[in-house]
Amino acid sequence: MSRSSTAVAPARGAAPLFAALGDEVRLRLVARLAANGPESITALCATHAITRQAISKHLTVLARAGLARARRRGRERIWQLEPRRLSEASEYLDRISRQWDIALDRLKTFLDGEAK
Numbered sequence: 001m002s003r004s005s006t007a008v009a010p011a012r013g014a015a016p017l018f019a020a021l022g023d024e025v026r027l028r029l030v031a032r033l034a035a036n037g038p039e040s041i042t043a044l045c046a047t048h049a050i051t052r053q054a055i056s057k058h059l060t061v062l063a064r065a066g067l068a069r070a071r072r073r074g075r076e077r078i079w080q081l082e083p084r085r086l087s088e089a090s091e092y093l094d095r096i097s098r099q100w101d102i103a104l105d106r107l108k109t110f111l112d113g114e115a116k
Contacts, residue, residue, distance in 0.1 A: 014092045017085060020065035025050065026058045030067060030081065038080035040073075 021027055029044060045052050059079055062068040066085040070077040
């Protein structure tokens with residue numbers, strides 16, 4: 001398998017994750033759930049100037065990306081983050097960072113050799 005094809009497979013899996021995080025409202029919801037733990041839609045709506053229906057749609061996008069899940073508690077749905085999926089995002093970004101570090105080191109070595 002070529003080097004570029006091995007990089008594509010993880011990117012395919014990460015694309016929906018980063019697409020979900022690419023929206024400002026969803027990113028704020030993730031930050032809120034990370035800081036406060038599981039919360040109901042009612043509690044999440046209290047800090048956003050958008051409708052309950054809009055919050056629900058954003059949470060559904062996060063759930064489809066594997067970033068959040070809901071459980072029933074009486075008549076309410078309590079939303080919480082999926083830490084495994086967030087860890088995958090972190091690992092993916094770390095891998096890209098290492099690749100850039102290696103590429104920049106090679107460039108520096110090349111430029112240092114040209115300067116001599």
